[in-house]
Amino acid sequence: MSNNHPTPPLEPVNTSAQEKTLHMTQLATPDMANFSGRVHGGSLLKLLDQVAYACAARYCKSYCVTVSLDHVFFKEPIYVGELMTVLAHVNYVGSSSLEVGVKVVAENLKTQVKRHTNSCYFTMVCMGDDGKPSAAPPLILETEAERRLFKAAQMRRELRKEVMARNQALHEQAGESLPGTHIEGPPA
Numbered sequence: 001m002s003n004n005h006p007t008p009p010l011e012p013v014n015t016s017a018q019e020k021t022l023h024m025t026q027l028a029t030p031d032m033a034n035f036s037g038r039v040h041g042g043s044l045l046k047l048l049d050q051v052a053y054a055c056a057a058r059y060c061k062s063y064c065v066t067v068s069l070d071h072v073f074f075k076e077p078i079y080v081g082e083l084m085t086v087l088a089h090v091n092y093v094g095s096s097s098l099e100v101g102v103k104v105v106a107e108n109l110k111t112q113v114k115r116h117t118n119s120c121y122f123t124m125v126c127m128g129d130d131g132k133p134s135a136a137p138p139l140i141l142e143t144e145a146e147r148r149l150f151k152a153a154q155m156r157r158e159l160r161k162e163v164m165a166r167n168q169a170l171h172e173q174a175g176e177s178l179p180g181t182h183i184e185g186p187p188a
């Protein structure tokens with residue numbers, strides 16, 4: 001018997017030569033909740049780190065590690081039972097590092113109302129087989145939107161460096177590490 005049903009494509013057709021974007025959807029389940037029935041910030045960050053990792057590793061075709069995370073914004077709560085869609089995009093590529101912008105949209109399955117609940121920026125580093133940072137594929141900017149994202153990420157990279165330098169100066173001025181910020185080396 002012939003099957004007359006056309007086979008739908010498994011995923012949206014990607015017209016870019018590079019895999020820069022990744023979308024992941026997950027139900028907010030009770031095991032992710034805090035005491036008030038909302039998704040716990042830590043559970044959400046774990047999910048976002050996984051999506052940023054998958055986006056970076058697929059783009060680089062290589063293992064990647066998270067080196068920093070900034071501008072974490074919990075704009076609105078996510079409730080158990082909502083559908084969370086995490087949208088990740090490679091905004092910027094340096095030598096070995098890349099910025100992955102992450103946005104979360106929560107959908108109420110009954111009303112189908114969608115809300116932008118969270119966003120943040122991960123800096124991931126592309127790692128070689130020797131366990132050291134290795135060159136990430138240069139980013140090909142194909143649209144006006146990508147060029148805008150790249151410029152904004154470039155400015156955030158400068159800001160990160162400035163904040164780190166100022167923070168270091170503050171520590172030095174204080175003459176000691178702030179509590180909980182000093183990382184001890186192994187005993188000699």
Ligand SMILES: CC(C)(COP(=O)(O)OP(=O)(O)OC[C@H]1O[C@@H](n2cnc3c(N)ncnc32)[C@H](O)[C@@H]1OP(=O)(O)O)[C@@H](O)C(=O)NCCC(=O)NCCS
Pocket residue numbers: 064065066067068093094095096097098123125132133160
């Ligand atoms: C990521 C890691 C390999 C970088 O090592 P490093 O000695 O700082 O390497 P480099 O100085 O060559 O820096 C590598 C890149 O990271 C960037 N980077 C380093 N520290 C950073 C920070 N605090 N914030 C943002 N970017 C940073 C550098 O700018 C550089 O980017 P570029 O190559 O595009 O210019 C090292 O810090 C590490 O292993 N960290 C632990 C990672 C980890 O375990 N993550 C959690 C689990 S995945």
